[in-house]
Amino acid sequence: MATKNKLLFSLDIGTRSVIGIVAEQNGSQLKIIATERKEHRTRAMLDGQIHDVPQVAAILEDVKNALEVKTGPLKQVAVAAAGRALYTMTSEAELEINEVITAETERSLDFIAIQTAQHKLATSNTVADPTLYYCVGYSTVKYTLDGTQLKTLVGQRGKLATATVIATFLPRQVIDSMQSALDTAKLEMSALTLEPIAAINVLIPPTMRHLNLVLVDIGAGTSDVAVTKDGSVTGYGMVPLAGDEITEAISQKYLLDFNIAETVKRDISADKAGKVTFQDILGVEYKLSPKEVIDSVMPNILDLAQAIAKQILELNSGAPQAVLLVGGGSLTPELPEMVAQALDIPSPRVAVRKPETIEGIESIPEELKSPDAVTPLGILKIASLNALHFLSISVNEQEFRLFNFGHLTVSDALLTAGINLKKLGGKPGLGLMITLNGEKKYLAGTMGTNAKITLNEEIAALKDPIKHGDKITIENGCDGMAPEVKLQTIIKPMPPVMLFINGSKTSIPPTALINGQSADMQQLLVDHDEITWHETKTLGEVLLKAGYTPTARKFKYLLNGAQSMFSVSPTITINGNPATLSTEVFPNDEIDFIEPTSPKLGDVIKLSELDTHMIIYFNKSECKMPAANCQMTVNGKSATANTIVYDGSEIEYTLSERKTTIVSDVLLAADFHPPSALSQVTFKILVNGKSAEFITPVKNGDKIDVLITPIEHKVTI
Incomplete structure (x- = not known):
């Protein structure tokens, strides 16, 4: 049927059934004009998540076609996601105010806080890959204006407004499978929220949120939990148990097909009089009272109640004032009483609620006055207010969906895609750490280049705005290079020392050592080089620079078969005076350097006359007396104490015993x-x-x- 007012279409895609509602929007009021409910033919959904996209899409198309008979073509739809694998992030945003705050300004402040929550999730290490999660809804915890807490900012004046929100995130797989099913049904996702957010907006309006209340939406696959306290929603959670647990227990107990077990569960939940009749897979027929069936699965009902209570206590840090149960699973017999008992609160404080009247909705059809209609009505209401709308963009040819917060930028797109520009930019070239005369110095490499961003093939910046259908590409930056530094670039110039060596005028440059070895000024430095650079001041340094070997000359020889060594030092003087290698030299000093000569055999084996003679003083005159007989050979030839010994010589030496x-x-x-x-x-x-x-x-x-x-x-x- 045609209408000049805007049509809103909401779908609650549940684990067991799909509920569709179409309403006319006239200002802030909604008028429901059509509703349709259909159950899945197979278990195409488990725990609130689509497992069989074609089967779910077929049901969605059936619901859509049935509604279009009454409403005309339907192209866009608002949906809600179940809270399995739910993550929540609390964040805050500030905004400087210069004029009266409008509803649009307040909404923009909410969205800034949601963007902050997205960034917080991306950098918190809470999830392995934040790009695999979508924000599916939010609740504002509180507003403040110049430090004063307010229920709403609209109409207020001030300088600094803040909003604190709880943003909820679900895996992309949940949203993408839902999107695929909608695409197959030729529907465009216009808005998305979280099921407990939708439900709480129906049953617990802002005027009631000063109470500590808990709403539990018990579906077939999950039980979603939302908590209010001190005027706002303070937390969301999920229990991976719901009505299907009871159905499965009946199926296992009586060997029933799952769909037959579901029918049995509904019959006992409706508290029908008389017996419940069914037949198991072996053909055995049962006629049981509802109480008999309920008693047989009571442990399973108790497990569900305790799991719900545990989640409530964790989210609320204690028992609430009251608990509101909605969803088809809330009709499970004795479940409210067991939840109350697990929370240790009076039984009347846990109740199953049905939507009787909802602010902003003119009237509710009778077929929607049931606990499982709360969520689809909530989706419809949120879609008329501040739903999160998608826009699609591509990053490096991969498609991503962002919620249209109104001021999205390239930075938001990269955040959603999980791209960290710092990692894409070129890395700085590795620097060199060297030591110059004992002082550490760092020589930096060249900087890497930044990543290149293009938006629709035009160079772009992170702050540039984006719109639906935009294409963003990013090219990695180039890494920097390690520095190429020559020795001459890091040392101070020093003049050479002019002096005379063996009568020749000689120029001695300053001493440059790298890792203890003489170095050329053109030598390239490497990491951890230790450089010594100073004036040449000692005799040893001068002689080395001049090409002399100032240290002792070493001779190796075999003495009676044993390896031995003998050193012969050069004779060195400065200005005619004996000098050591550590003696300091000055300009114009005269150095005489006499190369060491090859040693004599007597020097090598330290043979003296005392070894072969004794000295006796006869009438005060010295008299040498033979005392022992000495025999010496060098390389097999007879030798004397004056025989020259060369490197590698073999010496044999015997000395007879002294005679009396x-x-x-x-x-x-x-x-x-x-x-x-x-x-x-x-x-x-x-x-x-x-x-x-x-x-x-x-x-x-x-x-x-x-x-x-x-x-x-x-x-x-």
Whole structure:
């Protein structure tokens, strides 16, 4: 039927059935002109989520066609999603105000808060991939104006307005499957909300939200929970148990087809008089009273009641003042009493509610005055107020749907697509960390380039607005490069030192070392290089720069088969004075450098005369006495102490044991002849001042004195 007023079409796509409502909108009032209810032919939905898109689409098309007979063509529809895998984010937004606040300004503030919630979810690590979640609805917790809390901002004046909202998010799979079913039914999703949000807007208007109330929408697959307190909705939750749990229990208990078990459940829920008659898959016929059936599945009803109560206590941090049950599953026998018992509140405080009158809806048809009609009526009402509308955009050729908050930008699209521009921008080139004379220095690489964004093939910025059908592409930025730094670019110029070496004027440049090795000024630096750069001040540095080897020359040799080493140092003087390698040099110093000569065998094996001779002092004169026999060979040839030894020589050296030396040996070596017996003298030997004999042994350093005294002749008278 034709009408000049705007038509609103809402669909409640439930697990067991689909309810469609069409209403005329005239200002703020809605007039219901048609309604249709159809059940799924198969279990095409489980726990509130579409599992068989073609089957669900077929039911949607049936409902749509039936309604169009009364209303004319229907192109757009408002829907609600169940709360399975639900996430909620509380966020706040601020807005500076310069004029009287309008309803549109208040709505814009809500949407800014929702965008903040989206960003909060994307950066919270709550979900593995935030791009797989859509915002499906929100509730405003509170408004404040210049610090004062208000129920609404509309008509107020002030400077700073804030809104706190609870935004709810569901997996994209839930929404995308719903979108696919609507597309197949040739319907466009015009608005989307969450089922408990829809229900609470029907039964608990803002004027009642100062009470601590809980609304539970018990469907076939899920039980959705919403809590009000202190004037606002304070939380949403979901229980993955509902009416199908009871149906399944009846099916298992009596071996029934699921659809037959559903019929049995409805019969006992309607509290029909008499017996409930049914037949199991084996042909056995049952005639039971409703109480008998109820008693058989009572543990399952209790499990559902306790699961609902547990969710309520978690969301509300305690028992509420009252609980309102809606949805087809709320008709489960004795469920309200069990929920009350689990919450420890009076039984009358838990009640099943039906929509009798709803503010903004002129009248409610009798067929909609049932608990399972609350949600579709709520969807209809929300669609007339502040529903979230979709717009489609593509990011890098992948389609995404965004809720049209009114001021969407490229940044919002990238957030929805899960694209982090910081990760797409080119990374800075790796820098170099070096040490120069003990001080750490960082040499930065070049910066990477930013990601390139185009909007409909035009260069765009994050703040640029977007609209339905826009195409966004992003190209990764290029990474920066590591720096190429030569040694000469990081050191200060220093003049060379001018001096003389072996009479030649020589220029000695400053000392440059990289990791302890001499370095060229053109050498490229690498990470963790340790650089030493200073004036050449010590004799050792000067000689190295001049090409000399100032350190000792080492000779390796074998001595009696054992590996040994001998060092020979050069002779170095500065201005005629002996110097060490650490001696400081100055300009115009004269350095003499005499290369070390090859060592002699006596030096190598440290052979001295004391090893083969002993020194005896005879009458105060030195006398060398052979004490041991020494035999030496170099590379198999006989050698003396003066034989030159080269690197790698093989030396054999033997020294016989010292022989005993006596006084007579010394006298013989000194060519001393004792006086004859006929001489007129006396003869006395002293060793170290003590009387001795010819056979007295002597040792190195002993003093031998021979005293000869003339014999005095006596005169006889």
